[in-house]
Amino acid sequence: MRIGLLGTGPWARMAHAPALGGHPDLDFAGVWGRRPGAAKELAELHGTRAYDDVEELFADVDAVAVALPPAVQADLAVRAARAGCHLLLDKPLAPTVAQGRAVVEAAGAAGVASVVFFTTRFQPEPEAWITEQARTGGWFTGRAQWLGAVFTSEGSPFADSPWRREKGALWDVGPHALSVLLPVLGDPRRVTAAAYGPGDTVHLVLDHVGGASSSLTLSLTAPPAASGALVELRGAAGVTTLPESSEGAVPAFARAADALLTAARTGVPHPCDAAFALRVTEILATAESLTAGGAR
Structure with missing residues (x-):
């Protein structure tokens, strides 16, 4: 090709x-x-x-x-x-x-x-974990913290990106968190969002069609020492967390x-595919409309 x-x-x-x-x-x-x-x-x-x-x-x-x-x-x-x-x-x-x-x-x-x-979704250990948790089912709740230090680290190549400055963590790291949660917990039927915290920090709560709920905390303004990603699921099978990838x-x-x-x-x-990415875009747009004007 x-x-x-x-x-x-x-x-x-x-x-x-x-x-x-x-x-x-x-x-x-x-x-x-x-x-x-x-x-x-x-x-x-x-x-x-x-x-x-x-x-x-x-x-x-x-x-x-x-x-x-x-x-x-x-x-x-x-x-x-x-x-x-x-x-x-x-x-x-x-x-x-x-x-x-x-x-x-x-x-x-x-x-x-x-x-x-x-x-x-294209890293072997996380993708295998996502597939296994979707197969297991019975999840009660999930939480994702996707905290970047793009706007607080010296020398980040993405800090001056105009679209990241405008759209913030919701649109930059939000898709990553949603790409993990949706295949496991299902499509959200309701979305709640609020812009609380420093900089571009935003919080989402999703009510999924399967009955589970999930919460997301997203930021590009985290202190470098606090940056990182965590996804945790709790349900009938116990507690499990998204593994880190060994590859870049x-x-x-x-x-x-x-x-x-x-x-x-x-x-x-x-x-x-693009259809899945469109669904992610719909969720992000809903959250953006709810957080317009900052904290409420």
Whole structure:
């Protein structure tokens, strides 16, 4: 599969480009970016071509991987799908439900596969744990604390990201927490949210269709010493927590590429496809509307 990369920022350099360039079943065919000089630099680093015209890249590849802000990703994903490209996207899918739905509809109309890179879902130990807990069932409650120090650490490559500054932890790390809880506890039928605490800290409570409840605490403003992720489930089987992964982002992104190859070959949607990411977007948008204006 010939695949192109859209984006040249820190995440593209740290995860996407190394994974695509090192994948045995992908031909890393080119890079497009909003900054042509950065695209040229990244392309040269990985021995591929820099494109000035994104439509020309779409015409030359079978798939695209996207490492761009959500609003930019959503627009380009629609255009790429209409050009017949399979989609390897990042979370969040889009900053609004309407934009997310447009991606899902474009992919469906074009018959292209989609996979959205919820990092934890492509790391072996966490994904095995999620599968096992979904099989076990009988959960009474769950809690997730996803605390980042993006805005409090010195030298974070993501601290100056305009969309993270605008949307905060709800939209940045919220998708990670939801990607773990939803497959285990089921879809939420009610969402409550409040913006209490420092900076962008937000709290969600979900009432899941299976009867369980869950709570989420999300922040990018945690002290560095307090940062980290925790997911705990309590139920008839006892208490269990999400294990840490022994691998970083590059192997996980390579597995996401594997998933896209399989979905494109078989026509069977992956659990982390654009439709799932749209549901996550709907939950985030509901929470955002509830927290508008800060603490209440």
